[in-house]
Amino acid sequence: MAATAQDSQAPLRGPEKKDEDREDETEFSPFYGIDKGAVLQEARVFNDPQIDPRRCQQVITKLLYLLNQGEVFTKKEAAEVFFGVTKLFQKQDINLRRMMYLCIKDICPGADEVIIVTSSLMKDMNSKTDLYRSNSVRVLCKIIDSQLLAQIERYLKQAIVDKSPVVASAALVSALHLLGNNAEIVKRWINEVQEAAQNKNNMVQFHAVALLHALRASDRLAISKLVSSLTKASVKSPLAQCLLVRYVAQVIQDSQPGAGGEQRPFYEFLESCLRHKAEVVIFEAARAICNLRDVTARELTPAITVLQLFLSSSKPVLRFAAVRTLNKVAMTHPLAVTHCNIDMESLISDQNRSIATLAITTLLKTGSESSVEKLLKQIGSFMSDIADDFKIVVVEAIRSLCLKFPAKQRALMNFLSGVLREEGGFEYKKAIVQSILVLIQEIPDAKETGLGHLCEFIEDCEFTYLSTQVLHLLGQEGPKTKEPSKYIRYIYNRIILENATVRAAAVSALANFGAACEPLRPRIIVLLRRALSDNDDEVRDRATLHLEQLEGKAGGPDAVQPRLDVNLVAMEKALADYLAVGTDKPFDISVVPKAPPPARAAGSGALGMPGASSTSGGGALPAASATRKDPTAEYAEMLRSIPQLAPLGEVFKSCEPVRLTEEDTEYAIFCVKHVFEGHIVFQFNCTNTIAEQVLEDVSVAMDLADAGDFEEAFTIPLDTMPLNGVGQCYTVVTRPPGAIATGKIVNILKFKVKEIDPGTGEAEEEGYDDEYVLEDLEVSPADYVKPTLLSNFRKSWEELDPSTEKEDEYGLGVREGLQEAVEAVIGILGMQPCEGSEAVPPNARSHTVLLAGIFVGYQQVLVRMSSGIDAANNVAMKLVVRAESLELSEAVHQIIQDA
Amino acid sequence: MAGIDPTLPIVKNLLLLDSEGKRIAVKYYTPEWSTVASQASFEKALWNKTSRTNARAEAEIIMFDNVVVVYKYIGDLMFYVTGSLDENELILYTVLQAFYESVTILLRQQVEKKTVLENLDLVLLAMDEIVDGGIILETEPAMIASRVTMRGADGEQAPVPITEQVGLETGLETFSKALASAKEHLARSLLK
Structure with missing residues (x-):
């Protein structure tokens, strides 16, 4: 606690700066030409037998001024001043005493010196004057250690319940x-x-509530009790009320794990605070509601309404x-915020640029x-006035808008x-x-x-970094445009004009x-030749290599941009394994699985590694479909790159991977179903987990006896099942185009096993077939x-032929709550909830x-699902389906019946 | 500041700068600006960002460098209150109001650099009465002013009668000194 001059008021400004200040100080200043040495000399008046309180007050002010301007007092100087000040306690002058309190707090050299003032301060703590008591409490608590604290404890306890608010506040804040x-x-x-905490004074109540909370900060249950009792008692002070709002928000945060359903505790309290008479409380409550986790539109509305009023405040x-x-x-x-758009628009021209920027981005x-156009025009007019960090915010908002x-x-x-051209x-x-x-x-058009x-x-x-990035992109995308030649000039100009890094990229x-x-x-080739005489090695090397390639040597033109179609995660793992073994053999890139499912690095990594995630196999399906992530796009490119699959057309949907093997078996096989117009492609992600064997010529044979509509077309075997990596083999089946063919399929994995000779580490030549x-x-x-x-469910619903409508009722049994039941059904159907209807209001019945x-063939299906819950948590639902044909409506009901 | 309940509103600093951005009185409560240079550069950056805005009629607000600052200009002075990014802006504004209004009362409406420097003790004490180590101590301007001048904890009564005090001094002082002292006491008694 005891702070020295050095660390409580550390040198605020360097000496040069201070000198400058002094020269600039105009003559009217009482501190004109002030000098530390002189002031310290002056401080000797503290030791005069006849103390002049005004003079002393002035000297203390000068000392504090020096401190404030960044002057540093040595420990010795501080100690001298401190001793001087303590002598002034014998003088009973209230204004001088007040300055002494301030000075002692700011210039307190160390624990050794503190002992000198404690007795004087303790005397003041028992003074009849409120302000003596309050200030001495603050000073003492700032400078003493725990030993001394124990001695004055009972005075502090008294001070907390002192009838004078200033004393009580001083004691409570010191306690904090x-x-x-x-x-x-x-x-x-x-x-x-x-x-x-019951004190009628606003500040005392505020400090007491803060201290009550701080004392219980680590005990959730106690906090919850405190909040319940405080929300029932009437807290008068606006600041204390703000604290209470914060505590309530915290309790809400802690008390509601995940699923909604039941009423949030204390939400009503927050809402009532929106009607408080103090703006500071209203805002605190509105802010708390907006920050609630998983806040619903209905909970937000009252908060948004008060914030909207604030928008037009003066x-x-x-x-x-x-x-x-x-x-x-x-x-x-x-x-929820669109109601405020009109008020928000008037803020675009706000004098305060922070407000304008926030309004724009909102x-x-x-x-x-x-x-969009109108907004852009308004933004354009103020872009030049705002700081870069705000501009970045605007640019990012524009990107997401686009x-x-x-x-x-x-x-x-x-x-x-336009903004790119500006400074x-x-x-x-x-x-x-x-x-x-x-x-x-x-956006292809862009x-x-x-x-x-x-x-x-x-x-x-x-900026070199940006130039090289743009040049790389031009090299990638430019040749694919209609008129590649027009980019050549820009790129070649870089070779002439720029630094070496940019030249190399060009x-x-x-x-x-x-x-x-x-x-x-x-x-x-002509242009590249000119770069052969560049004075930078890298530029010359690149030019030479690329010239050779373009002229058909060194791999030919295709080698200019070598494609590394490997799964990067698997690649990293393979390289790490390679390094760990420490062999002399060159790294064989062909063991790394090619054509990875792009952007699914984390997922495929976990699925590929046997036992890496025990739940990923079984749990992946419901979990992933609950979040309704669409894996189709991620797989589409990968499927296109396989020549045999290209004639099948565009993939309509790719399902989540399903595990087909037990945990800890020799092979980990996952299946991904890809639905095409007339086919289904079963992709098997295969991993070998046993280092002692090599599995070759891997394929999956399907028994389609129970799935009559399907007919096996062809398979694409996998040459070698990678060890701890992922390789793919495919089985393709046909079905009547557009048909919703279903059924159960029995699968048999077929492969050739070759044992690895433990002596040589090489696989034996002869293998045997196994399944x-x-x-x-x-x-x-x-x-x-x-x-x-x-965007408009009702309109689409009415556009569909009512004769396709099919309705049925289902009992879902006992559920935790309606939200949970609704989520389960959405997960099973795999359809998109519209208009935010997936959020069940708390406590709704x-x-x-x-x-x-x-559906496949791009046929629309719409579902209205009404569900209800009774007192015993039994959930029942009615499903009304409309689609482009009755058959499809029935198929939807089939999904539910199967589940 | 360590170990303070994170739900408690904290004032990071109170600054009083002149119209050229030079410091008159400042107080930092949190460890972000622990050195000379960092404080000076914060004040400079703040002044650069705010000096051209008009914060005379109404207090203004700016968000920068991971803090929120509310500020107001009176005469050739600039009052600033800084808080964390997620602080309730209106709480900071309450502190700012307490700051400039209490100074206005203490300086008897003469809020300009000259009077502030002449009464720097009052301004420093006012800051000390508003915020204690980052915690808001009092926000009622009249109350703050009366505590600064030691006229009473609640802004009502004077704890020690002035006459008695002057009487103690006169025996030791020359007549002119006594007169000056009396004048000063009179002035101080008129302050609130």
Whole structure:
């Protein structure tokens, strides 16, 4: 606690700076030409036998001024001043005494010196004057150690319940500070603190409530009790009420693990705080509601309403607070915030740029497609006025908007290129370039314009990192455009004008053009020759290599951009294994599985490693379908790259992997079903877990006896089942096009086993055929449906022919709650909940969920699912289905019946 | 500051700068700015970002460097209160109001650099009465002012009669000194 001059008021400003200050100090200042040495001399007046209180007060002020300006007092100087000040206790002058208190807190050299003032301070603690008592408590608590604290404990306990608020507050705040190092002692004061919490004075109540909470901070149950009792008692002080709101939010956070259903405890209390008379409490409550985990639209509404009122306040602080909170809500509940859009729009021209930026980004998150142009115009007018960090926020918001409304890409792309041309720091430019890169990748229409803008950008770009990144992208994407030749000039200019790093990147990009576009090749070769005399090694090396390749040597043009189609996670693992073994043999890249399921690195890694995750096999299906992640896109590219599968057309849906082997068997096999228009492709991810054997020529034979509609077409065997990696073999079956064929399939894994000779580590030449019965595989109607997002469910519903409607009722048995039951059904159907209907309001006894999906052949299916729960938690539901044909409606009911 | 309940609102600093961004009186309560240089650069950055905004009629607010700062200009002075990014802005605003209003009362509406420097003791004491080690101590401006001038804990009564005090001094002082002292006491008694 005892702080020295050095660490409590550490040198605030360097001496040079201070000198400058002094020269600039205008003459009216009483501190003009002040000098530490002189002031310390002056401080000798403290030792005069006849103390002049005014003079002493002035000297103390000067000392504090020096401290405040960053002057450093040596330990000796501080001690001298301190001793001087303590002598002043003999003078009974209230104003001087007040300055002494302040001075002792700021210049307290160390524990040794403290002992001198404690007796004087303890005397003041028992003074009749309230302000003596309060200040001496604060000073003492700041400078003493735990030993002394025990001595003055009973005075502090008294002070906490002192009838003067200033004394009680002083004691409570001091206790809050002491709690860090002397928790044991402070805990003994709990009765006094509880009494103080009833104090009529606002600040005393605030400090007492804070201390009560801090004393129980580690005990959840006690906190919960405290909150219950405080919410029932009337807490008058606005600040204490704010604390209570925070505690309540904390209790809500802790008390409700996951699933909704029941009413949040204390939600009503938060809502009542929205009607408090103090703005500070209203805002605290609104903020707390907005930050609730899994907050529902209904809970949000009252909070949003008060925040909306704040938006038009005359006080910038209120507007800022409201818009900042709404901005955060907009990330998760954009619809809830749209009511505020009109108020938000008027904030775009707010004098305060922080408010304007937050308003803009909120609007970008909640805005509709039609308002994009208008918004962009408004943003453009204020972009130049705001700081880079705000600009980055705006750019990121624009990027997500563009992904949301691809049709507006032209306007948004133009905006990005506009800001790209303006002044800005690296982070800002990087954010813009990254955004354009993302847009080029995600929105095909944006590619050409985007590349054009980037070309212009590198003409005048001062950041090497960004230039090389853009050049790489040009090399990748440029050759695929309609007019590749127009990019050549931009790239070649870099070879002439830039630093070595950029030049090297430009050489590689050029070579890509040469490799991919034959008509351009002779011209590229001419250009690359000029780089042969570059003064940088890397640039010359690249030019030489690429020239050779383009001229048909060193692997030919295809080698310019070698494709490394391997699973990167498996690659990393394979390399790590290779290094761990420490062999002299060269690393064989062919053992690494090719053509990985892109972007599923983590998933495939876990599935590929036997025993890596004991639940991943069985648990993967329900867990993954509950989150309704669409794996189809991730697999599509991989399937396209297999020549035999290409004629099947586009994959409609890829299902989640299903484990077909027991844990800890010699082989780990997972099956992924890919549904095509007229086929189903079964992809088997195979892993060998036994190092002592090599498994070759792996395939899966299917017994289709119980699945009459299917007919086996062909299989694609796997040459070698990789050890602890993942390899794929495929079995393809046909079915009548568009049909919802179902059935159970028995699978047999067939392969050739070769033992590895433990002596040589080589596989034996002769192997034998073996087979292994895998678990059965089920093809159900759910495999043929995938979720689709609808903006207007009712309209789509009415457009479907009512004659296809099919209705049925089901009992779901005893469930934990409606939410849980609803989630289970959504998971089984694999369809997309619309209009936020998947969230069941807390304590609801009945609920309707709207689901949309498409069946193979792109036929729409819509489901209205009404469910109810009785007192014994029995859940019943009615399912009404409309689709493009009655057959499909029946198929949906079939899914439920099968489940 | 270590070990303080995270739900407690904390003031990170109180700053009073002049119109050129130079410090007049500052107090830092949290460890973020523990050195000379970091404090100076924070004040400089803050001043650069805020000096061109108009925070005269209403207090303004800015978010930067992972803090939220509310501020207000009066005369040639700038008052700042800093809090953490997730602090309730209105609580910081309450502290700011307490800061500039109590100084306004103490300086009898003469809120300018000259009077602040002449009465620096009052300003330093006001800061000490508003925030104690980062915890908000009092936010009622009249109350703060009366505590600073030791006129009473609740802003009502004077604890020690002025006449008695002056009487103690006069025997030891020359007449002119006594007169000056009396004047000063009179002035102080008019403060609230």
